[in-house]
Amino acid sequence: MLDDVFPLPARALIRQGGRACFYRLVNTSPLLFQVQSGTKIVMADDKPLRFETGAYGLLPDHQPLTMENIPKAPQKYQTLALPIPRQLFEDAYTRMGSIVVPSRPVSASVKCLPKEAAALFDYCCRPGNLASLPGAIAKARLMELATWFALCGAVLGQSHSPRLEDRLRQMIETDPAFDWTLAHAAGAFNMSEATLRRKLAAEQTGFSEVLSDTRMNRALGLIHTTTLPMAQVALEVGYDSPSQFSARFKERFGVSPRHVRSGSGHVERIGAEVEQSGADMLAR
Known part of the structure; x- marks a missing residue:
């Protein structure tokens, strides 16, 4: 278990004006996210996961991902993302006992997140909320959130030794x-x-x-x-x-x-695939 004092996750509000597809992006921490405006498409095992406005999902750590963000005019694309330390996911799954953890990290969509869980996600994402709590309570809230996502089908896969x-x-x-x-x-x-x-x-x-x-x-x-x-x-x-x-x-x-x-300008080609390594970022 993490110490009572640990770096609190900082939620990120991602806004994008123009449609774009980003290849081989690598998050250094697992992310829970909600698409608030527009559409996100994430490639997982060569199969697209599509997240429309209001949908929730999970992005793994240290896995190259292809993600396309599509604004819906007149609004920009917008996603709220919350990074959570991997250890908290693993502790939550251990307490659940019966959860089946995938053998490797994969992206996952959430099936019908209950209102209580959606409210908890909003609470954890509001600036200052977790910081105002004792460390043990903040961790418990995040573990509860990871548990809700797991019960709704979004389970973080097993980690491998970092390269x-x-x-x-x-x-x-x-x-x-x-x-x-x-x-x-x-x-x-x-x-x-x-x-x-x-x-x-x-x-x-x-x-x-x-x-x-x-x-x-x-x-x-x-x-x-x-x-x-x-x-x-x-x-x-x-x-x-x-x-x-x-x-x-x-x-x-x-x-x-x-x-x-x-989003200004015309783009004939969206995205640029690279041969070498991926990159980091919050739930683009």
Whole structure:
């Protein structure tokens, strides 16, 4: 069980102006979410899960996902997402006893969430509510929420040993604007640069790819959840040049940062699949 004092999850309100499909996004924490406006499509085992306005779902951690967000004019696409530590899901399932946990993490939709559970989701997502509670009570509320979702068909699958790429991504996420180098990462993992390079290559990726992808994913999160000017978003993820940032963002996602936020402009191709690693973010 987690300690009584633990980092409280911060809910995210994701807004998107233009339709876009994002390939190989990786959440570093499991997410419960509700689509509040528009439609979300998540690919799970090559099968699309479709979430219309009002629907609830679960996104796993450390699994590359393809997600398409579709606004419904005149409103923007909007989703409310709540990250919950994996340990709380596992503790909730242990207490349930009879729950069948999938052998691997998968996305899941919720079948008819009861009013009590929907009210609890809203409560946990309201700023300040969980923070005002003793740690043990806040954890109990989140475990209850995970239990409700499980009873309604959304069960978080078993975790696997995190890859070195996942650990590197989590380290970079602590400060995406920092001037990260291979030497920094190797030192943090107590290995030589050659060993780090070799281990990442074995996972079919590399330091530069993970660094760039993590930064772009953080940028996508900032665009989705804040009103920061694009120049500031660029700085937050380590780019001094807004134009260079915009070009890199479009190369990664297939759409411009401004299209994601405002929906302006015409897009012939939606999304851009990448060969290397995925990215993080809240329930896009």
